[in-house]
Amino acid sequence: MISVVIIGLGNIGTHLYTAFSKLDNVAITMLYNRTEEALLPFKSSVKTTTDSKQLPDADVYIIATSDDSIALVSAQLTLENKLVVHTSGSVSIGVLDAKNRKGSFYPLQTFSKGATVNFKEIPICIEAENKADEAVLLQLAENVSSSVHKISSEQRKSIHLAAVFVNNFSNHMYQIGQEICEENNVPFSILSPLIQETTAKLNKLSPYEAQTGPAKRNDISTMQRHLTELTNNTHKDIYSVISKSITNSYGKKL
């Protein structure tokens, strides 16, 4: 049995609570949140507190607050020599206060409040300062996910950066696609099968192998026509710089 205290009931904290509460061999000893309001939905099922000095004994304390507040929250804990981890992709475990043992428990997914997620398929990146703590986090992670990875703070930062490209930036490409469709009275849904196929291809091909389009072919006349068709100057800049990057990456290797 692993006992857990969750600190912060935002998106990730709530999703972790939901996942852990289904498990026989994980006990959620307490939920902490700065304000009472976020705790209300949980009060009938689990002990809650708004007083960070009242945290009970537990094997793991998970700080699931925003990146900026992790250092402060960990400094305010009155615990000592406990395993305290955060859930952030971009923050080193070094920001955690030194009076406790540091670690990270980072579920690599985009969480939306209200949306259900299948935790079994979400990769969890764990990090600890010593083997015993690592073993506890490994056991906790393997209880909820079939994809657990030991990842250093440096590696985790690189994953978070890569995630910005594959998630945030891809999504912005969809937004631009939608704006172009709307300007021309075309339903954006017409592009849905293409979007789904673009990601489905990754099961068989690397992105490098899967690439198609005018930039890959260095089809200058099509690219120039596209640039004149774009009405938004920022979209023109994006078109130019990504096309240049694609052309360069094939020019180099072909």
Added chain:
Amino acid sequence: MISVVIIGLGNIGTHLYTAFSKLDNVAITMLYNRTEEALLPFKSSVKTTTDSKQLPDADVYIIATSDDSIALVSAQLTLENKLVVHTSGSVSIGVLDAKNRKGSFYPLQTFSKGATVNFKEIPICIEAENKADEAVLLQLAENVSSSVHKISSEQRKSIHLAAVFVNNFSNHMYQIGQEICEENNVPFSILSPLIQETTAKLNKLSPYEAQTGPAKRNDISTMQRHLTELTNNTHKDIYSVISKSITNSYGKKL
């Protein structure tokens, strides 16, 4: 019964042949290709020719060659007053030779040779110069797809441009994500669930609603740290220009 001649057996021509040949109410009267080699796999099932002067009578002639050669191929046809369409997303029907009736039959998908596709789910954009020809194309398209759209040449060009963003450019974001992972000895597959979830979200939310990340939050310190972490100058440029576009689009509307 609609009779069809397919002109050009590249990716799209081959996929169209495969889809049409399964249908009872579409007859493929002949396949034409400039070279004999591409016709060999089909010779046992259908009439083929390398002589563009030998094309038989048919309801629709589909030019499925590369964008650059559509005008030339259509000019070389010895047909007159037939319905001749191309399959290109980015070419106006105006490039087709005026001695025949012009149209377009554009399946909106990324085709790879050898990969099987479910044509039923592929949107097909049709265009013709008159209602009678449009009806023929509509009937042909509805035989293979459950998503058929009447789309003008101008609209089709905008769809093709939007497709460059959602398909080609998203895929390049995946490639950059993979390069960042490889530099840091992280398996790219760790990002697969995130990539799948990013597109799955579009079934419920618009891209504008689904956006997350430092640029949306205008989290300048994270963005600056990411820029120092990137080792490739072109990737830095891409990061900056897309982040600026995201920040602007939320700054305007929030």
